[in-house]
Amino acid sequence: MKKGLLVFLILAASCALFAGGAKEAALGSEENPIVWSFVPSGEMERVSAGAQEVADLLHAETGYYFSTNVATEYVGVIEAMSSKPPKAHMASLATFAYIMAADRGVADAALVSVRYGSPTYNGQFITQRDSGIRSIKDFAGKTFARVDPLSTSGWIIPMIEMRAVGIDPERDLKSVVDAGSHDTVVSAVYNREADVGATYVDARTRLEKTYPDVMDKVVVIGVTTDIPNDGVQFHPAVPAEMRDKIVDALLKIVKTERGKEALNTAYQWDDLAAHGDEFYDPFRQVLQAAGLKAQELME
Template sequence: MIARWCRWIVSLLFISVLLMGCKAEPPLGSAERPIVMGFVPSVETGQLLETTTALTKLLEEETGYQIEPYIPTDYAAVVEGLGAEKVDVAQLSAVAYVLAHDKYEAQTILVTIRKGKTDYRGQIIVRADSDIHSLDDLKGKSFAFVDPTSASGHIYPKALLIQEGYDPDTFFGQTVFAGGHDRVIVAVMDGTVDAGAIYDGARDLPAIREIYPNLMEDTRVIAETKPIPLDTIVVRKNLPPEIVQKIKDAFLAVAATDEGAVILADPYGIDGYLPSQDSDYDPVREAAMALGMDLEEWVKE
């Protein structure tokens, strides 16, 4: 009898241990397991953190989910985070999205609108007092790109140079990756570099205009790239459809509010969003393919 009771107690203990081991994981979007939203470091991190914190708060109110902003040091970390399912949602540049989709099956859900458009151009800028007036004048000069995966701040400007007959790898005296469009502008303005590549709205951003009130007069655009699809809101593979829909609806709702409009305008210069699909970003794939670019290798540079 005692032996039977002992076996019964042991069985209960064994079952208890099993149940403890099978404890359900907290639902995604809960305080214990927030949705992680990645933002690329396109501007100064301190300002970006302030903006993304305010934006995620509004998104939390719309969705009922807990959302945690994530700002790494470069574009590649967001892409890899999506692939490892450590980042659930992200705002990515066109090139970073193409890489995230083709490598990790991330999906675009919204494209940003700026000044009524869903595309933009890269620009090559110099100081207004510079003796550089054309692409040819850049030979042997120092030049700042944004990031290896930046469409407007790297790939399209390089494509422009190649199309005009210049070899970007030997044409410049020195090249650097500044890490953000605002940093390219600072590098040009303080003379660290002779010229740099930015997107066509970077000089209009309030944060950079606070530093350089006369920036439009103090700089010149010497060349522009072909049109580039604008940034996109992206979700990782295997994110539950109901969460995807709520996130999509929340971005559209937030952009339609006065408070949301102010937050999106600075530092991103975003007016709103439109639904998007992967084929919208085929021009980026075509540009990379035509120039023999391996986007994954470029991210590793």
């Protein structure tokens, strides 16, 4: 081949590459890691540390690279999964937030966490022992601390149960404080920054080192109905083969001492169980019976 022709072909190939743009690195590579977004169920630093440890274990098991982050609120994760291209490929959303993401077609459940041997949990209403508040009917005129507007146990179910006994949260509560995490709700009630709050059972135990008398000073005055646990969800853009490999790896990791410790640090997960979207159907029926639609609560 003549030198002039060879140079021409090289230049042509280079121009074609430049015009078409560089090819994106494969998902799961170091250049394009799988982004796993968490939400702050407890202290953000603790969740972040546990999440990163799990990601490291997953990398060792699968060879894929992962990038973890802890969003400040549930909506942030849903929006990240809704962007094009998605800014989050995996998530660990609580029940209601997952249903919203699933309704948008940006998340599909693969694993549900197990705590204390159960894939479901309950929320609880808490207040100061000497507050005089004995039941939900006493909430009128009080300041309510919630985790987040989309927190299942920290707001959605408590809101439904308030309405069931005639308390309209918008009209009857003095104010609503967005605490940002279950730990912070307990702290707000403990420090009398809120009269009453809602968390998962029993978020108080996470603050016993900080407030040794929290279990005595902050009391539970009601427990909600069963709620499906949080878990692991995938964006549809994640290939089935990759998803299956990650799921298998997580089910293996959670059986190890190091893996169990990491998952417990992040989210107090004792185990993981394979459950798909249908696992959340009974909760959808609860929302339907209450006349609530996920999208309406986003507006």
